[in-house]
Amino acid sequence: MSGKIKIVLAGNPNTGKTSLFNSLTGLNQKVGNYPGITVEKKQGEFKVTPDLKATLIDLPGTYSLHPSTLDEEVAVNILKEKEGPFFPDLVIVVTDVENLKRNLFLYTQIKDLGLPTILAINMVDKAKKKGIEINKEELERKLNTKIALISSADKTGINELKNIIVNYKELSTEPCYIPSKSIVDERATTEKLKRQRDAIKRHLFINELLANNYTRKSDKQKKEVRSLLDKVFIHNVWGYFIFFGLMLLIFQALFSWSALPMDLIDEFFAGLSEKTRAALPPGNFTELLANGVIPGIGGVVIFVPQIAFLFLFISFLEESGYMSRAVFLMDKLMRPFGLSGKSVVPLVSGTACAVPAILATRNIEGWKERLITILVTPLTTCSARLPVYIMIISIVIPEKKLLGGYLNTQGLSLGMLYLLGFASAIFLAFIFHKTLKEKGKTFFIAEMPDYKVPLPKNILINVFEKTKVFVFQAGKIIVAISIVLWALASFGPGDDFNNAEQIVKQENPQLTEVEIEAKVDAQKLENSYIGKMGHFIEPAIKPLGYDWKIGIALITSFAAREVFIGSLATIYSVGTDEELTIKEKMKSEINPDTGKPIYNLATGISLLLFYAFALQCMSTVAVVKRETNGWKWPLIQMFIMTGAAYIVSLIAYQILK
C-alpha cells in the first residue's frame, strides 16, 4: 500500500499517548493551534512502510465522547466532523495496561463511530513485572478489532502496530457487540438518563470482559508504592510542607541555575554587536544591525535558560503525577477565593507563561471558577517578567548572604516578587468571587493518576517544543519592535535633531572632541521621534520615579514585557561604540536633575511593582478575549491590573524616595 493517510491518536489522559506520539514521529512534529481555537494541536509525520506515509494527530486527552470540558470538545469534534480537515482514516485508541477498565470506556464509544479503530495497549513492559496477563485473541474478538501490545518507553510493539496500520482497511468498522442488560433501558425517558444508562451498560460490558480475559497476580507492590507516596504527598500536614517547599526549591533553582548562562548570553551579544560594527562599513545598515537587530535578538535569547528550566520543572510535576496531588491538597483552600483545586495548574504554569496557563483552565468545569482563574493568572510571575526583575534587582538590591549562605538578598527579593504575584492573584480572585454574579451549578471530578518516573525523552521534547514556540513568537515581536525603536531613535523631526552637532558646538565651545560627541548623541536621542514620545508621557510617570528613557521602554513593553530590557539596550546603545553589557549601561545612567544614578532603590522598587501588576502582554489579551468570547473581560482585566500597577508604584516611590 502506498500514499498518505491521516491517523488520530485518542485516549484518556495519562495513558502514554504522547509517548507513543513521540516514539512514532520523533522530532518530526510541530505544535500549533487548531484554526480558530487555541487548543494546542500536535501533529507529526512518520513512515508506516517505505511507501506509506502517515500524518499523526495527537488529540487532547479525553475521558468520554460526551465532552464536559473544552479540551474534550475539540477531540470529539475532530472525530465526528466527517468534512473536517482533520477527520481521520484511522483511529488509534491508546490505553494503559494497568487502567484498562477505565480506558476501554472511551474505546467502546469511539468504536461506535464506524471508523477503523486500533486498540493500542501501552506499557506492557510493566505488565510482565506485575503479573498481568491478557487474553489478546479473546479481547480482539469481543472488541472487534486488532490489538497492538506496545511499550512506548522501550519501543516494543511499534512494528506490530505499524503492521496493523498498513492493513487498516481490513479492520472491522462495526461497533463492539454490547449486550443489553435488563436494567438498562427500562426507565430511560430523558436524554440524560439514556446516556447514563448507556454508560452503565458499557461499564458492565467492560467489567465482564476483563473479568474473564485479564488477570493480575498480585496488586501488592503497585498499591504499596502509590499508598506509601500518597501518605506523604497528600498528608494533611506534610503534604502542604512538601508542596510549598517544592515551589520554593523550584524558584530558587531557577534563579541560581539560569544566572550563569544568562550572563554569558548577555556578554555574547554585546560582543557580537561590537564585532559587527567593526566588520561592516559604517552606515545606517550597520547601525541597524549593531544597535537594533542584534540587541533585540539578544533580548529574546537571554530568556531561553529560564523558560527552558521552568518548562522542565512543570512538565516534570505533570508527568510524575504530582500535579494531581497538588490539586487535591489545594482545592479546599482555593474555594473561598472562588478558585478550584484545578486552578493550581494554571497558577503554577503561569510562572512560565500566562498564555498556555490560560489554556490550561479549560479543564475547570465551572464557568465562574474558570473565569476567575483566567482573570487572575496573568498576575503570577511569568518568565517574561524575570529578565526585568533580575536586571533591576541586580542593580538596586545589594548582594548579601543570608542564613549562612543558603539564601542571598537578591534571591530573596525575587522570591518575594513571586509571592507577591501569587498573593495578588488570590486577592483579586477573592474580590471577583464576591462581586461576580456568574452562575452555573458546578461539579468537580478529577483523576488521580499513578505515580510515574517521567521519561526523559518526553520531558526534553516537551521543553524543546514549548521553548521554541515561545521564543519564536516572542522573538518576532521583539525583533520587530527593536527595529522600529532603532529607527525612531535614530531619526527625528526639526532642527534640534538634524543640526544637533552644530547646536552643541555653539553652546559648548570649550569642550573636547570626545565630550562633544557624547553631548551630540544625547541631544540627538532626546530630540528623536522616540525621545519626543518619551518626553510626552514623562509628566505622567515622573511621580513613579521614571524618566523619559524609561518611559520609552514602558511604551514599547506594553506589547510584551520582555521588550523592556531590549528597548533600554537599544536606547542606551544608540550612539555609543563601547562594548558594555546592558547592565553596566543601566548602572551608569545618571539623573541630570539630581546627579545620582537613575536606577536607585526607590525607582527600582517602583519599576518592579509596576511590572508585577501591569498587564503588558498582547498575547495574554488576545487569548483572554478568545477564551471569554469578547472584549469585556480582557478590557476589565487590563484596566484593573494596569491601574493597580500605577497606584502601587506611585505609593512605593513616594515613600522610598
Next chain:
Amino acid sequence: MTLAELKKGEKAIIIKNDETELPLKIVEMGCMEGAVVEVIQKNFLSDPIYIKANDSFLIIRKDLASIIYVEKE
C-alpha cells in the same frame, strides 16, 4: 448513607437513588450503581475526597459525594 459519610479506608457499594440524578461525567468515570467504592483519603474538613470507584482513582468534592448513596458491604 452517602459516600460523604464513609470514613477513610471504608468500602461500600453504590446503590440506585431516585431523588438525585448524578452528573453524566461521574457515571462515565465509574461511579455507577453496583460499583464498589472505597475512600482512600479525605483532605482536612473532609473535602475533597479521594476515592477508588470501579478500580479508578478519582477526586470528588463533598457536595457531589453527598448525593451518591452507598451501602456498606
